[in-house]
Structure formats: structure tokens, C-alpha cells
Amino acid sequence: MRKWCTLLLIAAMALFGAACNGTGGGGKIADDNSLEQIKQRGKLVAGVKYDTHLFGYKDPADGQVKGFEIDLMKELAKRMLGDESKLELKEVNSKTRIKLLNGGDIDLICATMTISEKRKKEVDFSRVYFMAGQSLLVPNNSPIKTVHDTKGKKVATAKGATSGNNLKSVEPGAQIQLYENYADAFTALRAGQVDALTTDDSILMGMQQQDPNFKLVGGQFTKEPYGIGLKKGANELRAYVDQFLDQIIADGTYAKLYMKWFKQAPPQDLPRQAVQASPGK
Amino acid sequence: MDFSFLTRADIMKTLLDGLLVTLEVALFSILFSFICGIVLGTLRYTKIPVLSHLAALYIETVRNLPLLLIIFFGFFAFKEWGWELPITISVIISMTIFTSALVGEIVRGGLNSVDKGQIEAARASGLTYVQTLWHIVLPQALRRMIPPMVSQFVSLLKDTSLAVAISLPELMHNAQIVYSRYYNMTVPLLIFVSLVYFVINYSLSQASRQLEKKLAG
Amino acid sequence: MDFSFLEFYQQEFYDGLWTTISVSLLALVFSLILGTVIAVLRISGVKALAGFGTAYVEFIRNTPLVAQIFFVFFALPAVGIKLSQFAVGTIGLSIYTSSYIAEVIRAGIQSVPRGQMEAARSSGMTYVQAMWYVILPQAFKLIVPPLGNQFINLVKNSSVLAVIAGGELMYFTDVATTEADVTPVYLFVAVVYLLLTVPLSLLVHFLERRWLGKESS
Known part of the structure; x- marks a missing residue:
């Protein structure tokens, strides 16, 4: 009985909200003007990585930020505001991105962010746009061949990311070391200050492209579906982004960008909805 | 050791952008902490109950914490x-x-160094407490505060590099962006960036020493 | 506020606290030795040595600690030396702090009238003997309180090790905030730092009053 009452109440509120929207009134439900705000402002502010090769990376050669995620955002700006130059990029890292989104600094996060149950409590996610999995990057001559070889070894990752905890649950003997960002972690690996670096293979692939003295080992030991992060309740914007992603996947734009950055065709079985699957959790 | 970035306009531009952010942050922080510091130091000096205690509590807490x-x-x-x-x-x-x-502590130290006899004399000649503070004590104290104040601001300028930990795009962070791409430049870039800080800070300290001499002479 | 992180990360916290304390103490010992050597160089009267001492102090003081720590962290492996973060931190902090300690010691020594050194030397003492038995004991009272301040700075500055995963207290906040709210973590760690630094600070105030006759606050 109570359930029905609640449902009825929700339905009534939804109707009221729709009515308000219809008449142009400013009812409480109409608070979600996330998409309108962006269109009025004529500028889309996206939080992206500046240090992650292939996804979001500031090229010191020309000061431009480049990558798969950057191109996705440019395409989004183009379709939403008619011009990709109406995109403004803000640098985020694993530790800062959710705080910047909820603080209103950015409209959305497109920064190698895994859809997880925990993060779902803090932000809303779009559909999956990339499927990664956690792996290990080691020097070519490293004795580390599998995840369990990291026992007693120093393994670097970035602050705020879940990678450290994931590795710990597969191999509790690994010594996790947190760096400010992946660029720092990679520099530490190159300097020989750590034995391996762990994070999503997508990020590791980018590092390997930069420096062929390193290789990926250990396979994928987690499932890391990337989604675009949006402020909780920004339903209009989320619907728009979902539709946008479906659209570019359907019209081949997605495949073109995927090929440009990862030098291979996108997987055919990319799920719409997925959530992080990690060992032991 | 790859110092080739010195001839690359793109990298130098990235570093220059970083330097400008460093200077911007330092400049505003210096300005605001100078104002707030004078207020805090004066409050602590005046021994007005509650207010001076609050100022003391603030100063002692904050300066005992890591930046x-x-x-x-x-x-x-x-x-x-x-x-x-x-x-x-x-x-x-x-x-x-x-x-x-x-800065509050420096200001208080400067104020304390002014001869108490002068204050009494000023008060005796009819100036109010605030007038005495403003016309007699502060000008003398300010002169003595310059050297420690400048060295504090030098510290501030180099400490802006701590914001590298939250990815503020200042000089240090931009150097990191470059060397994460060109690993061979890591050590040369760290040396170069250190030199940039050194040149700015050393000139500041020297200028303050000149000023000190001028004021003393 | 949710302080449950204390339960989850208890071990990490104790490790962090211990690292902060031990790295600070070790760096204090090394920077005292290094600082004394530099101070003696500066007042040795030998031009080349004094010049080196001055250059060392000016360069280290005018460049950021973060840059120095990164430098030690990345430069040593480039020449084949691999050290733990703890060792890197101890070296970096020792170098940085020694430049400040050198100045404290120099000021202390120079406060002792020059004639005493000459008298000691003419009565047959070597330079080192004269320094150890005559000059330093007198300079001691002038040196210790500011040294205490440098030690407080050292404890605070050890937080910079967090940028190289140094495993001390500030790094603990990075670990704990991975899956917890930040405010309680930072407040808790701030209190812990204060528990470390405020007693030291009170001791310094006490010594300043007792030995240097400075006015109490």
C-alpha cells in the first residue's frame, strides 16, 4: 500500500513538473537545466586528463591537449553547440575530478573514469564509451610476468584511483605506492624507483607507445568500463550525452576516432551499461 | 642529459606559462598576506582581550602546520x-x-622593537593610542620588518611549487608535464627550473639588502 | 563527521607517524653536521671555501624544496644509485635544512667577539680546538632556540615527501582519502602535526625567554 502511495506521489510530482516546464514556469522539478545552462553559456566545460597519453594529453610540442577523450568532447561540443571551439578543457586528475564536478567547475568528466558502484553514489554516469581492464606495465627485462610476481615489489599508481586496492586484493604482498598522477608514477618507473606500474591497460598502452622499453604483463585482472561523469540529477544533460554516444557509435564517428588513437577497430561487444568488476569485491 | 629544450620554443612557452602562474599566485598571496599579517600582528601587539588572544591562537596554530x-x-x-x-x-x-x-609574527616583533619610552612620550603629548600606533610606532617598525618580510615572501614564492601536488599549472607542474613526455629531460629540467627560482629569489633578496642599506644610511 | 578511516587505515597511520618522526630526526642530525661544516666554511676566512659556503646557502635557500626532492629522487638513479623514498627524503630534507642551520650557526659564532678566537689561538689552541672549547659553548645559547625553530620547520617540511610516495603523515592522508571524506582526515592529521610541533614551539619560546631575554607572548 505504501509503495503505491509513493509511486502515485512521484507520478503526481512528475506531472506537475512536466506541466511547469510546459507552461514555462519555474517549478522545483525544473531545477535540472544542466543542458540549457550550457547552451545559454555557449560553452561546454569538460574535465579531462592532461597527463594520459592516448586519452587526454597536453602535448608540450604545441601546448594542445590531445587524445581519444578530447576528440569525443570536441565532437560533443560540435553537435551540441555547433562548433568544437566552444569546448573548454579543464585539467583534472583521479583525485580532483569528482570534487571539481560537484563544485561546478566543470560540466562533465571525461577522464578515464571507471563506472563503479561507489562513484555512482557521487555522480551519474553516461553509457559505457570504453572498456578497459587493469594490468601491469614493467620494464622489458623485468622478472614480473604475472600479477602474483608483484609480491614484495614496489608497484606505483596514482592517488585517488582504485587500482591500488584492486591489486592488493589479487596480490596482498604488493607494495602499493601512490603518486600525484600517472605521469609522476611513470617517471618513477622509468627512473627505476618502482618495479611496476598498475592501472587500466588503456593508459598503460599509451605509456608503452611513448617508451618501447616497457611492456604490459599480467592480462586484465579487472573490468573497467569508462563512463562520462555528470553531476547527480543532471538528467537532461545525461540523456543528451547518452544519445550523442549512441549516435557516434552508429554513424561510424566512434570507430574512426578509435582507430585514430588505438590503431585498431573498436570492440563490437561494447556494452551500454556495465559496472566495475574487480577481484575480491 | 638532454638540454635541447632550451632551444625549443614550444617547451619554453609551456615553462613560461607556468612561471606566469607562479608569479600571479605569489603576487596576490604576498599582497593579501601582507594586509592580513599587519592586522594580525597589530591585534596581537595591542593586547586587546579576546581579539589579541584570537590572533595569537590563529598564528600559533597555522604556523605549526605544514603548508x-x-x-x-x-x-x-x-x-x-x-x-x-x-x-x-x-x-x-x-x-x-x-x-x-x-607575517603577523614579524609585525609583532617589529612593533615590540620600538622603544616603549617613545610611546609614553607620544601619549603624554596628547596623541591617542591609535594615533601613536599609526604615526609613531608603525613607521619605525615597518623599517625593521623589511628584511624578515622579504625573506618570508621569497619563501612564499618558492613554496608555490607545493601546489604541484594539486596540479596547479605553475612552473614546477609544467616542467613535469614536459619531462613526463621527454624522460631524458627530467634532470636537466629540474636543474633549469631550480635556476629560474634562484634567479628570481636571489634578485629579490639582493634588492631587499640594498633597500635595507639605504634605509639604514 | 566520519572518522572510521582511523580503523581502516590504522596501520598506515602508525607507519606514517613513525616515518615523519624518524625522517625528521635523521634529517636533523645530518643537517646539523652539514650546516656546521658550511657555517665554518663561510667564516673560515679562506676565500674559496667561504665563497663555496655562501653559494651553497644562497642556492639551496632560494630554490624550492619540492624541486630538490624531485632532483634527488630522479637524478641519483640516472647515475646508478637507487635509494628508498625514505633515504631520498632524508637526503633532500638534510640538504635543504642545512642551508638554514648554517646561517643560524654562523650568526651564533659571529656573535662571539673576534678577540676571543685570536686569544685562544695565541695560547696554542688549533682552530678546531678554539672553535669547540671556546667559541661554540658561548654561541650555544644563541644558536639553540632558532635551531628549535628549524626543527619545527623540518617536521612540517617532511610532508613534502608525500609527492614521491614518501609514506609519512601527509602521504597517509592521500591513502586515507582514496575512499573517505577528506575533511575529517585533514583535520585529524592537522591535530597530529600540532601535537608534534606545538610542544617544540613552546620549548623554543621558553628557551628564548630564559636565555635570550625575549619578551613573552
Whole structure:
């Protein structure tokens, strides 16, 4: 009985909200003007990585930020505001991105962010746009061949990311070391200050492209579906982004960008909805 | 050792952009902590109950904390409380919170160094307490505060590099962006960036020494 | 506020606290030795040595600690030396702090009238003997309180090790905030830092009053 009452109440509120929207009134439900705000402002502010090769990376050669995620955002700006130059990029890292989104600094996060149950409590996610999995990057001559070889070894990752905890649950003997960002972690690996670096293979692939003295080992030991992060309740914007992603996947734009950055065709079985699957959790 | 970045306009531009952010943050932080520091130091000097105690509590707490903690706090905690601040502003606030406590101590030290007899004389000749403070004590004290104040600001300028930990795009962070791409430039870039800080800070210290001499002579 | 992180990360916290304390103490010992050597170089009267001492102090003081720590962290492996973060931190902090300690010691020594050194030397003592038995004991009272301040700075500055995953208290906040709210973590760590630094600070105030006759606050 109570359930029905609640449902009825929700339905009534939804109707009221729709009515308000219809008449142009400013009812409480109409608070979600996330998409309108962006269109009025004529500028889309996206939080992206500046240090992650292939996804979001500031090229010191020309000061431009480049990558798969950057191109996705440019395409989004183009379709939403008619011009990709109406995109403004803000640098985020694993530790800062959710705080910047909820603080209103950015409209959305497109920064190698895994859809997880925990993060779902803090932000809303779009559909999956990339499927990664956690792996290990080691020097070519490293004795580390599998995840369990990291026992007693120093393994670097970035602050705020879940990678450290994931590795710990597969191999509790690994010594996790947190760096400010992946660029720092990679520099530490190159300097020989750590034995391996762990994070999503997508990020590791980018590092390997930069420096062929390193290789990926250990396979994928987690499932890391990337989604675009949006402020909780920004339903209009989320619907728009979902539709946008479906659209570019359907019209081949997605495949073109995927090929440009990862030098291979996108997987055919990319799920719409997925959530992080990690060992032991 | 790859010093080739010295001839690459693109990299030098990245570093210059970083330097400008460093200078911007430092300049505003210096300005605000100078103002706040004078207020704090004067409050502590005047021994007005409650106010001077609050100032003392503030100074003693803040100067006994690591600046990095205050920078993290100013960035992550403020965000958690729902305060929307651009990263540059949050760093300026953190630097000001920290430095104003130290400047406050310098100001109090300067005020204390002014001969008490002068104050009594000024009061006896009919000046109010505030007038005495403003016309007699402060001008003399300010002169003595210059050297420690400048060295505090030199510290501030180099400490802006701590904001590398929250990815403020200042000089140090931009150097990191470059060397994460060109690994062979890591050590040369660290040397170069250190030299840039050195040149700025050393010139500042030398200028302050000249000023000191001038005022003394 | 949710302080449950204390339960989850208890071990990490104790490790962090211990690292902060031990790295600070070790760096204090090394920077005292290094600082004394530099101070003696500066007042040795030998031009080349004094010049080196001055250059060392000016360069280290005018460049950021973060840059120095990164430098030690990345430069040593480039020449084949691999050290733990703890060792890197101890070296970096020792170098940085020694430049400040050198100045404290120099000021202390120079406060002792020159004639005493000459008298000691003419009565047959070597330079080192004269320094150890005559000059340093007198300079001691002038040196210790500011040294205490440098030690407080050292404890605070050890937080910078967090940027190289140094495993001390500030790094603990990075670990704990991975899956917890930041405000309680930072507040807790701030209190811990204060528990470390405020007693030291009170001791310094006490010694200043007792030995240097400075006015109490």
C-alpha cells in the first residue's frame, strides 16, 4: 500500500513538473537545466586528463591537449553547440575530478573514469564509451610476468584511483605506492624507483607507445568500463550525452576516432551499461 | 642529459606559462598576506582581550602546520563543503592563510622593537593610542620588518611549487608535464627550473639588502 | 563527521607517524653536521671555501624544496644509485635544512667577539680546538632556540615527501582519502602535526625567554 502511495506521489510530482516546464514556469522539478545552462553559456566545460597519453594529453610540442577523450568532447561540443571551439578543457586528475564536478567547475568528466558502484553514489554516469581492464606495465627485462610476481615489489599508481586496492586484493604482498598522477608514477618507473606500474591497460598502452622499453604483463585482472561523469540529477544533460554516444557509435564517428588513437577497430561487444568488476569485491 | 629544450620554443612557452602562474599566485598571496599579517600582528601587539588572544591562537596554530596540508585543505575540503573556487584562488587563499600568520609574527616583533619610552612620550603629548600606533610606532617598525618580510615572501614564492601536488599549472607542474613526455629531460629540467627560482629569489633578496642599506644610511 | 578511516587505515597511520618522526630526526642530525661544516666554511676566512659556503646557502635557500626532492629522487638513479623514498627524503630534507642551520650557526659564532678566537689561538689552541672549547659553548645559547625553530620547520617540511610516495603523515592522508571524506582526515592529521610541533614551539619560546631575554607572548 505504501509503495503505491509513493509511486502515485512521484507520478503526481512528475506531472506537475512536466506541466511547469510546459507552461514555462519555474517549478522545483525544473531545477535540472544542466543542458540549457550550457547552451545559454555557449560553452561546454569538460574535465579531462592532461597527463594520459592516448586519452587526454597536453602535448608540450604545441601546448594542445590531445587524445581519444578530447576528440569525443570536441565532437560533443560540435553537435551540441555547433562548433568544437566552444569546448573548454579543464585539467583534472583521479583525485580532483569528482570534487571539481560537484563544485561546478566543470560540466562533465571525461577522464578515464571507471563506472563503479561507489562513484555512482557521487555522480551519474553516461553509457559505457570504453572498456578497459587493469594490468601491469614493467620494464622489458623485468622478472614480473604475472600479477602474483608483484609480491614484495614496489608497484606505483596514482592517488585517488582504485587500482591500488584492486591489486592488493589479487596480490596482498604488493607494495602499493601512490603518486600525484600517472605521469609522476611513470617517471618513477622509468627512473627505476618502482618495479611496476598498475592501472587500466588503456593508459598503460599509451605509456608503452611513448617508451618501447616497457611492456604490459599480467592480462586484465579487472573490468573497467569508462563512463562520462555528470553531476547527480543532471538528467537532461545525461540523456543528451547518452544519445550523442549512441549516435557516434552508429554513424561510424566512434570507430574512426578509435582507430585514430588505438590503431585498431573498436570492440563490437561494447556494452551500454556495465559496472566495475574487480577481484575480491 | 638532454638540454635541447632550451632551444625549443614550444617547451619554453609551456615553462613560461607556468612561471606566469607562479608569479600571479605569489603576487596576490604576498599582497593579501601582507594586509592580513599587519592586522594580525597589530591585534596581537595591542593586547586587546579576546581579539589579541584570537590572533595569537590563529598564528600559533597555522604556523605549526605544514603548508602542504593547508593547500590540500584549501582545495579538497573547501570543495567538499560546496565552496566553488578555481584552483588558482584556492591556492592563493591557502598561501595567504599560512603566510599571514608568519607575517603577523614579524609585525609583532617589529612593533615590540620600538622603544616603549617613545610611546609614553607620544601619549603624554596628547596623541591617542591609535594615533601613536599609526604615526609613531608603525613607521619605525615597518623599517625593521623589511628584511624578515622579504625573506618570508621569497619563501612564499618558492613554496608555490607545493601546489604541484594539486596540479596547479605553475612552473614546477609544467616542467613535469614536459619531462613526463621527454624522460631524458627530467634532470636537466629540474636543474633549469631550480635556476629560474634562484634567479628570481636571489634578485629579490639582493634588492631587499640594498633597500635595507639605504634605509639604514 | 566520519572518522572510521582511523580503523581502516590504522596501520598506515602508525607507519606514517613513525616515518615523519624518524625522517625528521635523521634529517636533523645530518643537517646539523652539514650546516656546521658550511657555517665554518663561510667564516673560515679562506676565500674559496667561504665563497663555496655562501653559494651553497644562497642556492639551496632560494630554490624550492619540492624541486630538490624531485632532483634527488630522479637524478641519483640516472647515475646508478637507487635509494628508498625514505633515504631520498632524508637526503633532500638534510640538504635543504642545512642551508638554514648554517646561517643560524654562523650568526651564533659571529656573535662571539673576534678577540676571543685570536686569544685562544695565541695560547696554542688549533682552530678546531678554539672553535669547540671556546667559541661554540658561548654561541650555544644563541644558536639553540632558532635551531628549535628549524626543527619545527623540518617536521612540517617532511610532508613534502608525500609527492614521491614518501609514506609519512601527509602521504597517509592521500591513502586515507582514496575512499573517505577528506575533511575529517585533514583535520585529524592537522591535530597530529600540532601535537608534534606545538610542544617544540613552546620549548623554543621558553628557551628564548630564559636565555635570550625575549619578551613573552
